[in-house]
Amino acid sequence: MKKLLMAGLAVALATPTYAAQIWVNPAEGHGHVIHIKGTIEKGDANRFANAVGKAGVRPGDATVWLDSPGGLVIEGLPIARAVHKYGWNTYVGENIYCTSMCADIWLAGHSRFINSEAKLGFHSTGDKRGTVWVRNDVGNAAIFGFYRELGLSAKAARVLLAAEPGEDVIWLDSDLAKSLDIAAVTISADEEKSKEQPKVAALGDMPMATEKFTEAPKAAERPAEAPQVDKDNAGPPPVTAEDILPPKEETPREVARPRRAEPHNVERPYRRRYAGGYGGRVCGFSVPVPYIGGITIRGRC
Template sequence: MGKVLVAMLAAMIAMPSMASAAVIRASETDGCRLELSGKIEAGDLTQLQALAKIFDLTGLSDSGEASNRDEEALCLDSPGGQYVEGRALAHFVHENGIATRLLPGAECYSACAVVFMAGRLVGGEEDYPSRTMHITAKLGFHAPYFNYSASETFSGDKVNETVILNNLLLADFIAFGSTTSGFQYRPMFPVSLITAMLSATPNEFEMVDSLDKAARWGIGLEGIAERGIVGLQGVQLACENFQAWAIDASALSENYGTQLKGSPVARGPDRRHSRPRHRHADDAAALPARRQRRRVTARDAARNSD
């Protein structure tokens, strides 16, 4: 985004949160190289840039392999915050090929969710998304909005200016979210996710609460129980699900459902400090998935969030 646009938007747009400022630090947790927690505010990008450089997460590799690894992720636990700073963090993460992860019990809403979706591994011969959430984590999207006071009054010129800025904001987000590569035809933000996100008001969240949504939106899952032999019916279901998700459609089979929240594996002990089993959503295609759309309000979140 242009510097003038950034300055104007920073003063006018927010994703509300009542949490403290973000803390970005080195991590000793398996699967994480850095951790970001708390509210996202101006200045967080500078913090992340400095730490990423110290831990050699910046720049792209000259070899064919990705410069970073899935196990060197930026682990997120944030209620959101300022959209413009979140957008800048997302650009930095994506540009440098840094994976993102939500550990068991983590929460990532709004501006944090934008950063999460930017997770990526890239090298000379590979380029693919790397954003992984544990099934007990919470991931929610909603649209940014202008943070005007309820008592403010506006002239016609001010309203027109706001509309123009809003259009520029959306154009920038769509352009960024539509990023693809020679190795990955699916955009960073599938159209259905952009639609769901921009349709959610400041007091609502579009939650990633089913296998169907996670796979459709290219989000890897951890904490899924292993399964035995799938069988012919399972193979057929896997093919149907995979074909639907590949074209950004909901799974074709509606008679099955796997919720992320309340899954049997979610009732075990907290394994925040152990390396969870990783399975990408595409690898879990044989698991049941149900077409579902659920909105939750801010009251449904476990703590105050955007």
């Protein structure tokens, strides 16, 4: 995961990016609606955790509304894992494009809802080098493992990661979802406008949380404090920011800076040890030279 972090993997398509807006609203009748709108960038996992924690969102009682072209894997995966862990639904609305990391968050939903006019797209993770996108095997391995955590088959995981980053997209339609055994509930535009709760008996007993508006409220209009929670209400306690964010690991100095492994030829097959000089710690490196055979260079380890 450290290599994944240092690489700063982006799985969004090569389109102009805008910082994500993340906010939480009470839903009509029950629970909350958690909004993620815009490109998922550095710090969004923290912003998601803090927004959920301040709103007092409970496990199994929220829907995540998605409107995003994707973004950083290192930020999106903690969000997706929280959605899966706490049993929240996911939803992509009418005429919304949800691609890349956004689509992976959608997959994490306890019950997955999608408007019939929405677009859901998947592709390989990648690094942008200049104007060219290249596949990133480390990122793909992380996403592949996450798909398996969700219960997707290896075939489904390979299909969803098949498209090249920045060049192609696997659009998930009903036929492809059925062939990959990906369950979802499709909502018509009329159902969304009427705010009727869709039937989800085949996926679970929690309906999709709905609300009266989808646009982000102005900063001054957002609630400063979490709503009061009825302590007598049965059910799990609200999720806190600390529940979502991975714990910070303190690495001892001797672990952070380990001594050289022995034997040396395991790490550097061309290195040989020589006795004498520099307190007996002299190393030689054999450098192959065409048509000559090799040159040995000696120096301190």
